[in-house]
Structure formats: C-alpha cells, structure tokens
Amino acid sequence: MSIVEAILNGLMVGGLYGLFGLGLALAFGIMRVVNIAHGEFIVLAAYLGVSLLTLTPLPLPLVVICVAMAAFALGWLLQATILNRVLGPNPIPGMVITMGLSIMLRNALVKIYGSNIRSIEVGALQDRGLSFFGMSIGVLPLLIFSAAIVLFVATNFLLTRTTIGRAFRAAADDFEILETLGFDRRKIYSAAMGLAVTLSALAGLLLAMRSSFSPFSGAERLLIAFEVVIIGGLGSLRGCFLGGLFLGVVQVVALRLNPNAGPLFGHLAFFVVLLVKQMNFSFRPAWRRA
C-alpha cells in the first residue's frame, strides 16, 4: 500500500512541478527566450507573499492576487524594456540577460531577507489529512494539486479561446505574418512574458505553502522546470503537465524506497528519458493545442 500512497503523493508534487515548467515553456515556446531567472521569479514571489502576509493584514487570497498582478507587471516590464531589444534568431543575448537578472535577484533576496529558510503558514490546514483504504493524503497537497490543474486548464482556455491566446500561438508559428495582420509583435511578447511570470509566481506561492525555501531555492526549481519541459516535449501544455507528474512520482516513490536519495532519482529518470528520446526533440516547436 505504501507504494500506492507514494505514487499519489508523487502526483500531488508533480502537479506543482508541471506548473514550474509551464512558465518556462511559455516563454520559450512563444518568444524563444530561455529564461534563466525563472527559478528566481518563483522564489521572489514566495518572498513577496511572505512579506505581504507578515507586514500587512491582507488575507491569503488577496495576497495571491497582489503577487500575481505584481508578477504580470514585472514580466511585462522585463520583456518591454529589455528582452524586446534582443529579439532575433540568436537566443544567447536573452539567456545572458536573464542569467544576470537571476544573480541580481538572488543576491538582493539574501540582502533583504537573509539566507534563513522561510515558508508561508497556512494554519491548521498544514496538518489536516484524508484517510482512505489505509492511506493518507494531506489536504494541503491536494488543494495545491487542484490549484495546479485549475491553472493549466485556465491557461489552455486562454491559449485556445481568446484572441490574445491565439496571438501567442500564432506569434510562435510566424511572427512576421502576425505583424502583417496588424499585430505588434512586441506587445504580444510583453503580454506573454507577463503571463509566464504570473504563472511562475503562482507556482512560487504554492511552493511556499508546501515547503520551505531560501534565496538559493531558485536553481533547483529552474532545474526541475527544465526537466519537466524537456520530458513533456517543448510546446505542449499537456506534455508539460504529464512531465511534471512523471518527475514528481519518480521522486517521491524513490524517496520512499531510499530515504537518503534526495532528488537523485528524479534527475536519473530525466537522464533516462533523454537517452530514450536520443535528444531528437524538436527545437522549433509549434505551440500545439493541448
């Protein structure tokens, strides 16, 4: 039974992992930006959440909305003021810029918050659990998993049912033709980066409710995000979600079997997937319907 329980718990973590991948996948899929600061955005949102909860009387739902809006503004500004200047076939300038940004953010967080471990307190919810068939599932992980599913469904709705979402996908396919139809590519990209950072920020808040974090947590999240996106196949929402579930299940089951393994087996599984795929994933992905 304990393996089944581990798989269930793995799925719960996996939903969040999928969400880590989603922001990265959107930024890469739509404007070919490899956002190295992705992990730091996740952690930054977590710290922002902690600050708002401790310094202001705002309840958690309002804090989530505030952080999401701030994240959208940050993503928009980053794309509009900096990344839109380095558009082109060469991905290196964007990588260098976001890498520099990640270093600055990490150190700013250490300066402001110190390097102690933090987390978001969710009160009694923390310890509540559901028991069935002799297994127990935490209520909080289940809620976080549900939130991840809701965000994936909402993103899918946005991409397939709204003009701006279709413009995101069209820009990924052929931005020149999109311009000939009267769209300003730069504005589309700014909105897309706003969305990508918003999703990363929401993932960061969920992470902060589930586990503790420090200013140095970003690199590990970035790694998970990369693994999720590559396992799931670039440019597919469903692939991103399934990639997250796969990685989550492997990690939790492996931890159950060998409690000292840490994230080792997740990375090993990723390595195996790479070998199987023989690196022949498409590097110019289409943003397919999920």
Next chain:
Amino acid sequence: MSLLTVENLDVFYNDLQATFGVTLHVDEGETIAVIGANGAGKSTLLRAIIGLTPTGRGSIRFAGEDITHQRCNIVARRGIALVPEGRRLFHSLTVEENLLMGMARARPGPWTLPAVYDLFPAMRDLRHAPASDISGGQQQMVAIARALLTNPRLLLCDELSLGLAPKVINEIYACFADIRGSGISIVLVEQDTMRARNSSNRIYCLLKGRVTLERPAADVTLEEIKHAYFGDHGS
C-alpha cells in the same frame, strides 16, 4: 490619384542590394501584375511595401500618406494586406483560428467570416481542421481569406500558383473577380506570365531588381515580355 506610389526604391539585404530604383504605382481599384524570374526582386518589393523589410532609399506612399519607414503592423492597419509566398498559415492553429487572426485587428469593411466562407465554400467544412492538415490549394484559400478579413484597400499576392495544380490555380484565380468587385486594389506577383497578363490591368516586369517593362496588359506582346524578362541576352 494613385492608391500606392513607389518611387526610386532601393532595398538591401545586409550588403546585397535587391532592388534598384524601382518606381511603380497602383491606382484605386486597379490590379497590377509584377512578373520576373526568380531573384528579380518581386517578393522583396512586396515585403518592402508592407514594411517587413526595411527600405534603404526611395519612398513609398499609400493613400496619400508616407509609409516608407513605418512598422509592418501600422502599415497593415492602414489597409495593406499580404498573401505571402508559400502561404505561411499559422500551422498550430485551426483553419478558423487562422481566419480569426485576420479579423482581430481588422478595419471595418465588407469581408466577414460568412463572406469568405461564401467565397471559398470548401473552407467551411474544413474550419476545425488544423491548418497543417489541409491541401496546398486549400491552404492558399485560407491565406487569401485571412488577408481579406483585414479588409485591406490593397492586397499584395505573392506567387499564388506556386506548387499548385493548374485546376486548383484556376479555382483560386476565379475568386479575384469577387475581390476586385469589393473595391480592393491588387498587386499580383506571378511567375506565370500568361496568367499575370490575363488577370491584370497593367504589367510590370522586374529583371535583377530593375523595372524593365511597364505596359497595359491588353497591349503587351510576348516579344516585349520575353525581352524584359530575360534582358538582351534572352532575345
């Protein structure tokens, strides 16, 4: 007054000059054809007009306004649309989603979703198919419809017949009567000289980036076209 006036246009790709002092005009309601061999600068000319390729020297005026150095999306909103070479549909979108992209920033005008479905009835049954799954001829129809839905005053068509069967090409060219009927001016870039002559009011021929012929389509002779198309060596 001319709807579009191009004067002494020089366009460069990096250090390579693609057009040399090209001058042409399109009157309101007129269809012109631009013919010429591969690499003559036809597609470059269209790209420069809509603003996808920056203009080096010269000027482009549209509907009385200077659009020489305008961004592509601004030019598009002013009323120029492009049916690009190779169709270039958004391949991860469905047929109808491609059309919706044409409508999203459209000017007011006669071309609506029902209107383009009436123009190409075959498209209505395919509207939920992925754009990558339909035949080349059907893709060309979607590309034309997508451009029409922006309700342009000037439609630039690049090599509509490229890679298509003659029967399909006839079907596609049949729609131009309706398009002209809605008051749209057209620039046809064509390799097929006969078809270009039959479907236009005037013909321009480009040779190595220069205009070598400008004639009313009704007056032009094969000998003239041959001379303009190949230069002195061809005759």
